Amino acid sequence: MYNFTYHRASSVSDAAKLLGQDAESKILAGGQTLLPTLKQRLAQPSHVVDIGGIGELQGIKVSADKVVIGAGTRHAAVAMSAEVARAIPALAKLAGGIGDPQVRNMGTIGGSLANNDPAADYPAAVLGLGATVHTNKRAIAADDFFKGMFETALDDQEIITSVEFPVPQKAGYMKFPNPASRYAMVGVMVAQTKAGVRVAVTGAGPSVFRWQDAEKALASKFAAAALDGLAAKADGLNSDMHGSAEYRAHLIGVMARRAVAEAG
Amino acid sequence: MSDTGIGAAVRRKEDFRFLTGKGHYTDDINRPGQAYAYFLRSPHAFARIRKIDTAAAKAAPGVIAVYTGADTNAAKVGSLPCGWVVTGKSGEPHKAPAHPPLAVDTVRYVGDHVAVVIAESRAQAKDAAEKIAVDYDVLKPVISVTDAAKPGAPQVHADVPGNICYDWEIGDKAATDAAFAKATHVTKLDLVNNRLIPNAMEPRAAICEYDSGVDSYTCFVTNQNPHVLKLILCAFVLGLSESKLRVVAPDVGGGFGSKIYCYAEETVLLWASKHVGRPIKWAAERSESFLSDAHGRDHVTHAELALDKDGKFLGFRVATLANVGSYLSTFATAVPSYLYATLLAGQYTTPAIHAEVKTVFTNTAPVDAYRGAGRPEATYVLERIVEVAARETGIDRAEIRRRNFVPPDAFPYQTPVALAYDSGNYAAALDLALKHADYKGFAARKVEAEKRGRLRGIGLSCYIEACGIAPSAVVGALGAGVGLWESGQVRFNPTGSVTIHTGAHSHGQGHETTFAQLVSDTLGVPIENIEVVHGDTDKVPFGMGTYGSRSLAVGGSAIMRACDKIITKGKKIAAHLMEAAVEDVEFSKGVFKVSGTDKNVSMQQVAFTAYVPHNYPEGLEPGLDETAFYDPLNFTFPAGTHVAQAEIDPQTGVTEVVNWVAVDDFGNVINPLIVEGQVHGGIAQGIGQALLEGCVYDPESGQLLTGSFMDYCMPRADDLPSFKVDTTKTPCPHNPLGVKGCGEAGAIAAPPALINAVTDALGIMHMEMPATREKVWRAARSGPLKRAAE
Numbered sequence A: 001m002y003n004f005t006y007h008r009a010s011s012v013s014d015a016a017k018l019l020g021q022d023a024e025s026k027i028l029a030g031g032q033t034l035l036p037t038l039k040q041r042l043a044q045p046s047h048v049v050d051i052g053g054i055g056e057l058q059g060i061k062v063s064a065d066k067v068v069i070g071a072g073t074r075h076a077a078v079a080m081s082a083e084v085a086r087a088i089p090a091l092a093k094l095a096g097g098i099g100d101p102q103v104r105n106m107g108t109i110g111g112s113l114a115n116n117d118p119a120a121d122y123p124a125a126v127l128g129l130g131a132t133v134h135t136n137k138r139a140i141a142a143d144d145f146f147k148g149m150f151e152t153a154l155d156d157q158e159i160i161t162s163v164e165f166p167v168p169q170k171a172g173y174m175k176f177p178n179p180a181s182r183y184a185m186v187g188v189m190v191a192q193t194k195a196g197v198r199v200a201v202t203g204a205g206p207s208v209f210r211w212q213d214a215e216k217a218l219a220s221k222f223a224a225a226a227l228d229g230l231a232a233k234a235d236g237l238n239s240d241m242h243g244s245a246e247y248r249a250h251l252i253g254v255m256a257r258r259a260v261a262e263a264g
Numbered sequence B: 001m002s003d004t005g006i007g008a009a010v011r012r013k014e015d016f017r018f019l020t021g022k023g024h025y026t027d028d029i030n031r032p033g034q035a036y037a038y039f040l041r042s043p044h045a046f047a048r049i050r051k052i053d054t055a056a057a058k059a060a061p062g063v064i065a066v067y068t069g070a071d072t073n074a075a076k077v078g079s080l081p082c083g084w085v086v087t088g089k090s091g092e093p094h095k096a097p098a099h100p101p102l103a104v105d106t107v108r109y110v111g112d113h114v115a116v117v118i119a120e121s122r123a124q125a126k127d128a129a130e131k132i133a134v135d136y137d138v139l140k141p142v143i144s145v146t147d148a149a150k151p152g153a154p155q156v157h158a159d160v161p162g163n164i165c166y167d168w169e170i171g172d173k174a175a176t177d178a179a180f181a182k183a184t185h186v187t188k189l190d191l192v193n194n195r196l197i198p199n200a201m202e203p204r205a206a207i208c209e210y211d212s213g214v215d216s217y218t219c220f221v222t223n224q225n226p227h228v229l230k231l232i233l234c235a236f237v238l239g240l241s242e243s244k245l246r247v248v249a250p251d252v253g254g255g256f257g258s259k260i261y262c263y264a265e266e267t268v269l270l271w272a273s274k275h276v277g278r279p280i281k282w283a284a285e286r287s288e289s290f291l292s293d294a295h296g297r298d299h300v301t302h303a304e305l306a307l308d309k310d311g312k313f314l315g316f317r318v319a320t321l322a323n324v325g326s327y328l329s330t331f332a333t334a335v336p337s338y339l340y341a342t343l344l345a346g347q348y349t350t351p352a353i354h355a356e357v358k359t360v361f362t363n364t365a366p367v368d369a370y371r372g373a374g375r376p377e378a379t380y381v382l383e384r385i386v387e388v389a390a391r392e393t394g395i396d397r398a399e400i401r402r403r404n405f406v407p408p409d410a411f412p413y414q415t416p417v418a419l420a421y422d423s424g425n426y427a428a429a430l431d432l433a434l435k436h437a438d439y440k441g442f443a444a445r446k447v448e449a450e451k452r453g454r455l456r457g458i459g460l461s462c463y464i465e466a467c468g469i470a471p472s473a474v475v476g477a478l479g480a481g482v483g484l485w486e487s488g489q490v491r492f493n494p495t496g497s498v499t500i501h502t503g504a505h506s507h508g509q510g511h512e513t514t515f516a517q518l519v520s521d522t523l524g525v526p527i528e529n530i531e532v533v534h535g536d537t538d539k540v541p542f543g544m545g546t547y548g549s550r551s552l553a554v555g556g557s558a559i560m561r562a563c564d565k566i567i568t569k570g571k572k573i574a575a576h577l578m579e580a581a582v583e584d585v586e587f588s589k590g591v592f593k594v595s596g597t598d599k600n601v602s603m604q605q606v607a608f609t610a611y612v613p614h615n616y617p618e619g620l621e622p623g624l625d626e627t628a629f630y631d632p633l634n635f636t637f638p639a640g641t642h643v644a645q646a647e648i649d650p651q652t653g654v655t656e657v658v659n660w661v662a663v664d665d666f667g668n669v670i671n672p673l674i675v676e677g678q679v680h681g682g683i684a685q686g687i688g689q690a691l692l693e694g695c696v697y698d699p700e701s702g703q704l705l706t707g708s709f710m711d712y713c714m715p716r717a718d719d720l721p722s723f724k725v726d727t728t729k730t731p732c733p734h735n736p737l738g739v740k741g742c743g744e745a746g747a748i749a750a751p752p753a754l755i756n757a758v759t760d761a762l763g764i765m766h767m768e769m770p771a772t773r774e775k776v777w778r779a780a781r782s783g784p785l786k787r788a789a790e
Ligand SMILES: Cc1cc2nc3c(=O)[nH]c(=O)nc-3n(C[C@H](O)[C@H](O)[C@H](O)COP(=O)(O)OP(=O)(O)OC[C@H]3O[C@@H](n4cnc5c(N)ncnc54)[C@H](O)[C@@H]3O)c2cc1C
Pocket: A026, A027, A028, A029, A030, A031, A032, A033, A034, A035, A051, A071, A072, A097, A098, A099, A100, A103, A106, A107, A108, A109, A110, A111, A112, A114, A115, A117, A119, A120, A121, A122, A158, A159, A160, A161, A181, A182, A183, A184
């Protein structure tokens, strides 16, 4: 780890001010991605602004038609929230399947989304459920948020403040973990929402994406059998020592069917 | 049986300190004035070093010294030796290219040691290392063992033509050819034993210091055999008198072989500690462990088995290429030869066996012994080809093995590949394992699984292994640079408590409990009054350390011999106290007694008298402290049968290990709880090798692609089933305890059992390890048991 100056922000505006001091400053949330990166000397921020103590970024609010999760909310809090489990069980399940207990007790939804790891779970929830990402500057629709591998619509130093999930009629999440890292090799969120059926795939490509063929098929009938004979295309999918693009494409179909079955 | 004696499931005494965080590992130790070392490692698999500029690093904050290979070379720091000379077919000894602890003009693997920075803090050492400018002339590396053995391959060492370390053979080639000539069936198989990275929980670490007052050194280090390390460092590398070095291997968090060796880091630290006049600490980061701990396995083999019309094995022919990596690690040569090919008879009477092994240098980390060391590789070849032979001939997999077993009345049994098995009853273990696994009910379970959309398979592995490598004279004749005996010292304290000193080293094996049980049972001392001391060359008599499941069979036997001496001397003291003749004194359960009377004295009284000899036999030395050195007559040969059952989801390729039965013959068992734990750990590692683990280097660049737990897949609890573990017992006839060794059996038996189960489920002949989900999915899709694609 290289030296940096550490700050603990007291509010979102305080954090924005601290970040504004230097172009090389970085937000620290749960630290589950940033700290390993620093330890491996892969990043050298000048200032690190810890947002862990900001009360307004914490907490889960559930109403009849939406679930709003503060950006600083830990994965474990989402996984164990009885209210989330009632409103969007697939979301609670997804959060409970991230990493291990240590990671879930530290990692935050804001950190996960800002990082946009191609194998992360939360992007599938945000895109699959058609959520809105709120920042200290604006509201960004899920379809506009994820821009590519580790890339998002966030400006430098823009702070995610909360994520607003509309409550779907039905949703299911199925993850095929990479056996080593246990991140998603393929993760599929399927949801029947007011705005239609959405199918989001994480892990398989350079960034989370919607599987439109499946959405069409499920729109006519929301049942696993509707996906029979439908194959995701391997073109452009990740291919590495853990799985070829062809295998990932196949798994997308299997996970999508199982996610629909789970959604009920 | 007492509740703490031989055979009792005593809970491990050492666990209290480990579970409460009170262990003392090397990195927990801090010495006054300690400095820190960081090793700059090669980013290239193969490169010439044109120039190293350390000026900026030397000027960096906190830096005490920076050394490169030029410095260690000038100071005549020796090459890291390989301690076993293997003589090849040509009669020539193996090629032993120089292995400088810091690279002199060439780096040969990613992670090779280029320079060391010594600074006031770890961070400063690491910061300064980034300021070292190395001008590399990058060369084309050779990574796989098959590529390296091809003509025209890049030459890893200029003085090793064709990259061949040795080309060695064992067994009778003519007799084997003759056996194949009369065979009715020949089964052929090509297989790879996948390369593994050990990943002990505690990364390697060392602290070295020099005391100018007495001109001597101390080295605290994560090591499995501190005396052997001391011998190598003093006599072979640094030219020190052995009386000038103390090596301490304190609590060590796992070794699995990877901490047997003499590594560059402790060598450089020891040398540098005198130059800088400060104690120096180094602890590996996990990524350094991946790069630079000696790796395991990495064989490519072609095997052929000749059978007669009844399925009797007539001949077995094996040709193996084994990767030794870029340099020879301490015992690298012995593993793919004497610890591998000598095991190819397995449990079978195959009369003619011939094996050829070529060891090959590549631009990868050194490869050496890893849990099982050669025996897992041999067992994998044999138990896979026997399985394929059963499938080809249509003989039941259990039956074909049974037909070929060495029968129980044939011991001692001389195999055609040098070893003489001591004792065994292979059918007994097979029968019990099949019963526990409900072998007869398997067909019904397979049908039931199919209804759930699952492919179920069963796999057997009837393994043998050789533990407690010995005797010294024989291993010496085969090229070993060391003896393979063990020392044991039983020291009574005046008030009757006991301190045991053992040359074995515990890094997870539970010696502090097992050895205490032996002495408690033998001398009648309560177990809580017994302490075991190990790992410190200044405290413990010279000993050989722990590897190859030797500690109880060899080290425990030495302790028993020392106990015998205690009893012999104790009888003289007791006879004097009871005014009886020595011949009339009996000893049992801590009490000396005059036969046929109720006159007695306790062990405690005798010990006290030995140290306070006011009323004492004339001419007898005071004290009750006996040392024994035990050199076994032979290896011991644990054996058994493991039965794996797996279910495959053909839609995803996920293999679930649903049932595991292990029936092992370890001879007598001292502590069944510890034995069961050792078996569990071994099976876990074996399942890891079969399904999950595999070291991958980029074939072009030689970069380690599985350089962290993100990509190197360690087995975890949820990858494993609950194990059914049982034992059979044919005591070892040649050691006083009748014990055989249990530390590696699981890792040896498990891989073929599981691959046999997976291939059975898929209806295919073979699949290379690790049987990853994608490989299994592809096989399920195209295999004979093809399911309707999802
Ligand atoms: C062992 C391990 C296993 C894991 N397994 C999984 C897994 O299975 N699935 C999965 O999805 N993830 C997994 N993760 C990642 C984990 O979920 C992280 O918590 C997450 O990626 C980052 O969240 P964080 O709060 O820790 O962010 P940090 O590491 O603190 O920050 C990550 C990045 O986001 C930025 N950032 C943080 N908060 C904000 C914000 N509010 N606004 C804008 N930018 C912000 C930071 O500047 C930084 O660039 C794993 C991590 C580990 C260590």
